[in-house]
Amino acid sequence: xxxxxxxxxxxxxxxxxxxxxxxxxxxxxxxxxxxxxxxxxxxxxxxxxxxxxxxxxxxxxxxxxxxxxxxxxxxxxxxxxxxxxxxxxxxxxxxxxxxxxxxxxxxxxxxxxxxxxxxxxxxxxxxxxxxxxxxxxxxxxxxxxxxxxxxxxxxxxxxxxxxxxxxxxxxxxxxxxxxxxxxxxxxxxxxxxxxxxxxxxxxxxxxxxxxxxxxxxxxxxxxxxxxxxxxxxxxxxxxxxxxxxxxxxxxxxxxxxx
Numbered sequence: 001x002x003x004x005x006x007x008x009x010x011x012x013x014x015x016x017x018x019x020x021x022x023x024x025x026x027x028x029x030x031x032x033x034x035x036x037x038x039x040x041x042x043x044x045x046x047x048x049x050x051x052x053x054x055x056x057x058x059x060x061x062x063x064x065x066x067x068x069x070x071x072x073x074x075x076x077x078x079x080x081x082x083x084x085x086x087x088x089x090x091x092x093x094x095x096x097x098x099x100x101x102x103x104x105x106x107x108x109x110x111x112x113x114x115x116x117x118x119x120x121x122x123x124x125x126x127x128x129x130x131x132x133x134x135x136x137x138x139x140x141x142x143x144x145x146x147x148x149x150x151x152x153x154x155x156x157x158x159x160x161x162x163x164x165x166x167x168x169x170x171x172x173x174x175x176x177x178x179x180x181x182x183x184x185x186x187x188x189x190x191x192x193x194x195x196x197x198x199x200x201x202x203x204x205x206x207x208x209x210x211x212x213x214x215x216x217x218x219x220x221x222x223x224x225x226x227x228x229x230x231x232x233x234x235x236x237x238x239x240x241x242x243x244x245x246x247x248x249x250x251x252x253x254x255x256x257x258x
Contacts, residue, residue: 003029003030004027004028004029004030004063005028005029005030005064005065005173005174005206006026006027006028006051006062006063006064006174006206006208007027007061007062007063008024008025008026008027008051008060008061008062008063009025009060009061009062009063010023010024010025010059010060010061011023011024011025011026011047011050011057011059011060011061011062012024012057012058012059012060013043013046013050013055013057013058013230014058019230020043020046020230021043021046021047021050021057021227021230022043022229022230022231023060023231024047024060024227024230024231024232025232026047026225026232028174028206028208029206029223030206031200031204031205031206032206032207032222032223033196033197033200033206033207033209033220033221033222034206034207034208034209034221034222034223034224034225035208035209035210035211035217035220035221035223035224035225035238036048036208036209036210036224036225036227037210037211037212037214037217037224037225037226037227037241038226038227038228038250039228039250041229042227042228042229042230043227043229043230044178044210044227045087045178045210046230047227048084048176048178048210050062051064051069051077051082051176052074052077052078052082052084052176053069053072053073053074053076053077054074056070056071057070064077064080064081064082064174065080065081065173067080078170079170080173081170081171081172081173081174082172082173082174082176083104083167083168083169083170083172083174083175083176084167084175084176084177084178085160085163085164085167085176085177085178085180086163086178087178087179087182087210089159089160089163090163091151091152091159091162091163091166092151093150093151093152094150094151094152095150095151096147096148096149096150096151097138097143097146097147097148097149097150097151097154097162097165098131098134098135098138098147098148100151100162100165100166101134101137101138101162101165101166101169102130102131102134102169103166103169104165104166104167104168104169104170105130105133105134105169105170133169134169135147137165137168137169138162138165140165140168141161141162141164141165141168141195142158142161142191142195143158143161143162143165146158146162156183156184156188157184157188157191157192160180160181160184160192161192161195164177164180164195164199168199168203172205173205173206174205174206174207174208175199175200175205175206175207175208176208176209177196177207177208177209177210177211178209178210179210179211179212180192180196180209180211181193181211181213181216182212189213189215189216193216193219193220196209196220197220209221214242217238218238218242221238222237223235223236223237223238224236224237224238224241226241226244226247226250228250233246233247233250234246234247
């Protein structure tokens with residue numbers, strides 16, 4: 001066992017002549033909250049997509065909990081313990097909040113096709129346990145009275161919470177959050193970030209997030225990695241990153257410090 005839950009080595013992704021991630025080395029310590037930041041087009045979501053198997057790297061290695069995941073399909077990587085939310089919310093809008101969380105549990109259920117067809121006692125018990133766990137996750141995520149509401153009708157902040165509840169339903173070791181506070185007002189943002197800290201502490205997860213709100217990054221992160229044009233240009237504590245001249249030039253802007 002190592003202190004690093006994620007170990008990425010020389011990760012490269014090319015789309016034709018475009019290099020989206022350029023030989024990136026990157027680690028995430030167990031139990032940490034790490035932010036991945038950078039300007040639009042820096043390669044952050046492409047990096048997430050490689051971690052989760054949506055994109056296969058052109059070259060490089062991704063070890064998750066000691067297992068090489070390059071070449072694995074997304075469902076297999078999810079089963080290993082990586083849950084994620086998306087930059088653009090991807091809920092099943094016409095399904096209820098409870099049903100969305102149950103979808104997240106799919107990889108954890110073991111009833112099988114025949115059991116599901118014939119509704120065996122084992123399958124019925126598993127389904128009842130899954131529904132109870134889904135309700136518990138909705139309550140935990142701050143949605144105690146939203147179980148039967150359609151996901152698409154929920155307020156924006158609640159939709160973000162529902163995405164996290166669905167990700168938690170996969171029993172992750174690593175939670176990937178892609179711009180989780182985008183579109184939130186300051187109060188919603190503060191509440192959500194407190195929720196992320198609580199999830200990490202109480203469920204003993206590791207959190208990796210992409211975020212543009214620098215107040216969020218500086219307030220919640222223990223370490224930051226900065227990408228620009230697919231390359232890692234800086235890494236360190238939020239205080240170190242905030243005072244890094246190259247980061248200021250590339251992303252934060254001249255008025256960010258002082």
